[in-house]
Amino acid sequence: MTNPYELAQLAANELREKSGFDAYDIAIVLGSGWKEGAAALGTPTSEVPTSTLSGFVAPTVAGHSGQIVSLDVNGRRVALVAGRVHLYEGNTAHQVVHPVRTVVAAGAKTIVLTNACGGIDPAQGAGTVVVIRDHINLTSTSPMEGAAPPEGYGARFVDLTDLYSARLRGVVKHAAPALGEGVYAGFRGPHYETPAEITMAKSMGATLVGMSTVLEAIAARHLGAEVLGLSLISNLAAGVSSAPLNHSEVLEAGQNASGPLGALLSQLVRVL
Ligand code: 8IG
Numbered sequence: 001m002t003n004p005y006e007l008a009q010l011a012a013n014e015l016r017e018k019s020g021f022d023a024y025d026i027a028i029v030l031g032s033g034w035k036e037g038a039a040a041l042g043t044p045t046s047e048v049p050t051s052t053l054s055g056f057v058a059p060t061v062a063g064h065s066g067q068i069v070s071l072d073v074n075g076r077r078v079a080l081v082a083g084r085v086h087l088y089e090g091n092t093a094h095q096v097v098h099p100v101r102t103v104v105a106a107g108a109k110t111i112v113l114t115n116a117c118g119g120i121d122p123a124q125g126a127g128t129v130v131v132i133r134d135h136i137n138l139t140s141t142s143p144m145e146g147a148a149p150p151e152g153y154g155a156r157f158v159d160l161t162d163l164y165s166a167r168l169r170g171v172v173k174h175a176a177p178a179l180g181e182g183v184y185a186g187f188r189g190p191h192y193e194t195p196a197e198i199t200m201a202k203s204m205g206a207t208l209v210g211m212s213t214v215l216e217a218i219a220a221r222h223l224g225a226e227v228l229g230l231s232l233i234s235n236l237a238a239g240v241s242s243a244p245l246n247h248s249e250v251l252e253a254g255q256n257a258s259g260p261l262g263a264l265l266s267q268l269v270r271v272l
Helices: 002-017 032-042 093-106 165-177 196-205 214-222 247-271
Strands: 025-032 046-049 065-073 074-081 110-119 129-135 180-186 207-208 227-236
Touching: 002 046, 002 065, 002 093, 002 207, 025 032, 025 093, 025 247, 032 046, 032 065, 032 110, 032 247, 065 207, 065 247, 074 093, 074 207, 074 247, 093 214, 110 129, 110 247, 129 165, 129 214, 129 247, 165 227, 165 247, 180 214, 180 227, 207 227, 227 247
Parallel strands: 025 074, 025 110, 110 227, 129 180, 180 207
Antiparallel strands: 046 065, 065 074, 110 207, 129 227
C-alpha cells in the first residue's frame, strides 16, 4: 500500500487534471450548513466528485455529497471540499484527513476548516459564528499515528503551538470585528455529550464542542499550511439549555445562517 502522503499526491494530480486548475491558493472544507452559504462565492468552474479521486471514502451523512468544487474568486483559486468524512462513520484518522492532504498537495497554503458545533457559553446561542482560537483533541487519535512520514515531510511530532494561525485570526478580526473566538473540543461522537462531559469540557477551557476539524487541522499544519477554523454554533451543548439535542436543529441552523455565512466566506476569500 502507498503511504498517505503519496496517496494525497496522486489524488492532487487527478484533481488538477479533472478540475483544470494547476494549483489552488485556498481550500475551504465545508461543514454542515456552510455549503449553502458557499454558493455566494460564485459560479464554480468545475465540480469533481470525490468518488473519482484516489483514496477518498464516501460520506455517509445525509446532505454531505463528496465533491471538490473549484472557483476563481478575484484571481484567488479556491477549492471547496464538500462532503467531509468523520471518525464516527468508521473511518481512520488518515481517511478523515485525506481531503485536506489532497488540497494541500494541490498547492493550497491556506486551509479554512468550517463546522457546525455545539456551544458551551449560553451567551453564544444558535446561529453564532465563532473563530477557533485553539482546540482540545478528545478523539484519542491523530493523523500522525502510524509509520513516520516519508523523506521530505516534517517529522510526526508536529508543533501545534500556533495551530490556528494568529496571523489569519488577525486578518479575520480586521475584516469581521464582530466575530468572537473560542476553543473547540473535538469528540468522536456521533452521540452528543452527556451534561457531565460538557462540564468536563468547560472546565478544560473549551467553549465549543464538535466531531470534526481537529484531525484536519493537525494534518494541514503538519504539511505547512496555515489553518483558520470557523464554527457555526447550531445548538447549545447538553445541559447548557434544557432543550433536547437533535440533528434536525443542526440542519436548520445551517439553513437559517446561509446568508451571513456566504457573505463571510466571500469577504474572507478576498483577504486571507
Ligand atoms: I452541530 O452538541 C453539533 N455538533 N460533539 N456536540 C458535539 N458535536 C456537535 C454538537 C454538540 N452540535
